[in-house]
Amino acid sequence: MMEGLREFCGMIWKVLSDQPDPKAAFLPLVPEAWRVEVSALLSVLPILMVFPALFALTTVLERKGLGRIQNRPGPNRVGPAGFLQFAADGIKTLTKEDVVPRAADRVLHFIAPLALVVPVFLTFSVLPFGRNLVPLNLDAGLLFFFAVGASTELAIFMAGWASRNKYSLLGALRGIAQMVSYEIPLILSTLSVVMVAGTMSLPAIVDAQAAGSGDLLSRWHVFTPWGFAGFLLFLVAACAEANRAPFDLPEGESEIIAGYYLEYSGFKFALFFLGEYLGLFAACGLGITLFLGGWHAPFRFMEAWVPSYLWFFAKLAGLVAVFIWVRGTLPRVRMDQLMNLAWKFMLPLALINLFAAALWHFLGSTPAGWAITTGLLVVSYWSLGRILMPPGRIGRRVYRYAGEGPA
Amino acid sequence: MSALNLLLGIVVLTGAVAALSLRNLVHCAFASIGAFLGLAGLYLHMGAEFVGLVQILVYVGAVGILFVFAILLTRGGGVEERPLFSTSWLCGVGVAGALALVLLSGLFKGADPSDPAASRPSPTLKQVGQRLMVEDVLALEIMALLLTVASIGAIVIAMPEPSRKEEDPT
Amino acid sequence: MTELQFHLSLSALLFCVGLAGVLIRRNVILALVGIEFMLNAANLNFLAYWRYGSRTVSMDGMMFVVFSIAVAAAEVAVGLALVIALYRRLRTARLDEMQSLKGCTERTDDERS
């Protein structure tokens, strides 16, 4: 009994510490005929368990964080310090009545939440979560990510159209317009990484950012001029792709109530909510993989102490916190501002960034490379900003009744 | 012929038939997207990773959305009350059926082409890129030009015409 | 039936379904969908010959498909722009109602309904 327990603990430890193949500890125990299935299950189950759990935790932490930003305590009733709020919310949504409008297209109304959640789960399959921890090591991993991610737009349209509600349809059309527009800067900003790393396989891109033996700091792409600009572009575009504030027009509560999931309740609504957050996690994971060194620690010596996947999840938590922070800060943009930002500012800047990455490819990490790419990006950012928002057109806001208004 | 291939083939054919025979245009669009997805699955199963993923990205992410938008812009969201098929539908089906008969009979009458490719070719993305960017670079450039012209042309065609009243002062 | 024959017959059937759709459906958009199916059938043919043909090392079949998909995307963009422009002018998206080239610009009442 004790012996078996110790063996089991050893096995868990083998999986948790960075092994060449984490599944190798389990697979010999399984009969030969079942190995393929069990191996697939071992790849899929952690994703199905870890990310929804992370979603549950994030909803609570986000509400608490937003509360603190607004100087209020946030949810603090259920469980210790309110941390079981997600359980209460989950029970509530699961036991709620599932309302389907009479005019709705029942079949599509039913399929839409599934069509949103399934592709989002699929996008996780190409992300390297840790050393040797990638469920599907595709040669065209990045292409897979975007190809699968593109089908969420269809799910959004399905939800909006099947509900037979004008607000739903408006929200869906807004969502599609926004996602199609921001997909271009998103893909272009990641292409700079593909160009420099010379591969579309995500584990290979992570390897390209590993610190050499002589380096003090890791060679993360974010520490280069084009990588920094690309990372910022990626963050903004990912924010818009995930329909998060300040780009949450598709669900804009004050204008179109809840957008495309207005007519959803109960479990289906929970699925939409889950899909949205999982999309955010996937986008953050891609950003980490492409720009923030994936599962690598910032310094080489740190990698010996802490398992690689913990670095990945720490970075994920940091990025999600940034998104929550942005949500707590910025108000929702207007539709024309949204489109102007995508087409007039981010698209040219992403193309210039691609050019800068090409220059970097030829010049390398030399002083000349640094100076030229940085100069190019700063000048183009500054001039595009001047064109988009000429100073003087937007004056200082004067409040009539409060503060510094005319006496 | 594996079971997966057969399943994907059934998905493609039912999707295609449904897309061209359903009464509700939005359902037609979704059925056609299902057929495109099935084709992408077939491509992936054949080992053409790049093409399969491009098929999903282009047909599901772009063409399907375009169809849906066009349907909504031409007020096709509701159920069509008028007849779906033209009066000479029998003729059309006959032509298509005859063509299918000819193609299939030719396919099965000829010498049974055995599968010579025992080794599964799975070109890496790098090879595909080399091919596209080095050997076929002229075709790629022409394609880029075509796409640019097509997108500009599409915008120009679909732009609302200035209304006659403003043009004509009388 | 070999794999090649399976793919080729699937492609032939898909082509014929698309052709039938183009010939008999009255809606312009669905005619375009039918054309897309025909293009896809051709793509499937290319890939099948690439995969199960004799020269798998050269990627000619794949290249054809890549360019064909690009052409199809361009074609759909222009085609749907045309459909929308036509709809704006004629207020209809049905092929049987687009008959001004027949010489009968004045539509009779029963046709309009």
Place this chain on the structure above:
Amino acid sequence: MLGSGIIKGMVETARNFVGSYIDPARLTTVEYPEERLLPKENARQFPFLLHDGLDPDAGLRCVACQICEKECPPQCILIVKDPVKKPDALGKMQFQPKVFNIDISVCMSCQICVEVCPFDAIKMDTEFELARTDRFGGLLLTKRELTKSNTHFQKIHPIDAAIVDGRLAADKAKAEAKARAAANAAASTPPQNS
């Protein structure tokens, strides 16, 4: 430069985030069931009846004059006079209500009953936690539920209570002085001939 406003805003929200942990004065939220604000002096919910002393029956100030019943705009007060007189706080014989009901589903909290009462017997309460699990329960308040001690009034409306208590004390002192004077003037005369 473009984006400086965003950074400024982010710094501001970060300051709020950190500040709410460091400086408790920033958190203005009152966590209601555990923490409570004092009721406002002028808050008014529904009327209640006052009694002096400890015994709610003996010390009831209401003399069943029925002015409030007549004045009440939505007619939510029901008073049935007890035919037997009892001595009030001053020792004077007064009528008392046998039934005093207020239907608070009808009451509109206008405070007219308080304004018209010549005996300072009815005042507005600040109790607002009236929620019940049953739908119609607790809407009809009887005399027993309405009667509350003067100390409660002093607690919820201290300024008003001081004025009223002062007036009542003055009245009582005057009455006692009068009674003493009357007793001194004519010790043999019975007190009940007014």
